[in-house]
Amino acid sequence: MEEKRKVKRDELNPMGYHDGEHTKNVRDWKEVFDFLVVDPTLIPASDDPDDKELRVLTNQWPHKPSELRELCQEYTRQVEKLAFKLLELISLSLGLPADRLNGYFKDQISFARFNHYPPCPAPHLALGVGRHKDGGALTILSQDDVGGLQIGRRSDGEWIPVKPIPDAFIINIGNCMQVWSNDLYWSAEHRVVVNSQRERLSIPFFFFPSHYVDIKPLDELINEQNPAKYKEFNWGKFFASRNRSDYKKREGENIQIDHFKASE
Ligand SMILES: O=C(O)CCC(=O)C(=O)O
């Protein structure tokens, strides 16, 4: 516990250890450790569109276990390669050049997270993570054999458990990919249920574009018959606004991707 406290995140540095996260204003039954892929990483200081100030994020590593830092860095080096490979395959699947999306990640603000979901005495009253869509381009998720992740089926919203498969990653489409592809790729809503018997561990890698990238449906994919379904938005500001709502309970509605839907 002492080591965790030394690397606890705060309002200035959101990296490190944290056990009070909120998804859409509801506290999650979990503790997390976050670390950046690129250290340091620059993000907007606030979600105010007129505020041009940037904030420097840096990693916070505990002294114990001493090999944690090196292991984490090696993990994200490898998973990042997979993320770029998937990005290229998705571009090709959309009929675009393989490297069409790569430029958006020149100063990526990606990070990885250890999620620890302790056993919960009243699992029907809590969620590990409340329903949400991942914000970035892709999420590459590694999970243990306990299970608990559920995906909201697009047709009827029913929660479908994602069965853990040994040595397999789960790939989630994020909001940015949904918008770039003008809904050809869909960012599935998901949540995590907890249980009273076993703790669970998962490690998502959130593949996030550079903060200054403006996200909109790709020109090559829209035309008169198939107009843009989203208005342009700035990724860094979107990220900053979601982060604010992650950090603590807030008044009012949180910004979600549907806010940028073009009017029908
Ligand atoms: O633990 C999981 O399986 C998923 C966690 C998740 O959805 C997230 O951290 O965004």
Ligand SMILES: [Fe+2]
């Ligand atoms: Fe998620």
